[in-house]
């Protein structure tokens with residue numbers, strides 16, 4: 001099998017990792033919208049895509065957790081993204097994380113965007129950021 005074929009199979013067979021298949025990330029801390037350019041399934045070029053992280057995370061029990069339509073932004077602010085080791089696979093497999101200042105806590109609250117509660121959460125599905 002040619003290398004390009006293998007890559008296409010990988011991308012179509014599973015939801016692709018955003019850190020390895022998307023670029024030019026930007027995050028708006030006011031709207032909580034994450035934007036990026038992501039490779040689609042056919043591996044041709046990049047697709048501009050955006051995802052409101054309120055659709056993906058909730059703030060509950062002092063933690064930010066993966067939850068559809070969780071609206072964490074009602075309780076958290078000043079969020080920023082950074083790259084750090086994957087919570088499941090560890091170094092050197094880095095992934096995207098988000099830290100926020102949330103209601104009732106002085107320290108920032110951290111959450112992994114990609115591997116939350118041990119499963120893939122925010123991913124690249126055919127060039128689109130989804131959770």
Ligand SMILES: *[C@@H]1O[C@H](CO)[C@@H](O)[C@H](O)[C@H]1NC(C)=O
Pocket residue numbers: 082099107108109110
């Ligand atoms: C994110 O928050 C955690 C937990 O409070 C903290 O240990 C870490 O230094 C923060 N990282 C960044 C990059 O702000």
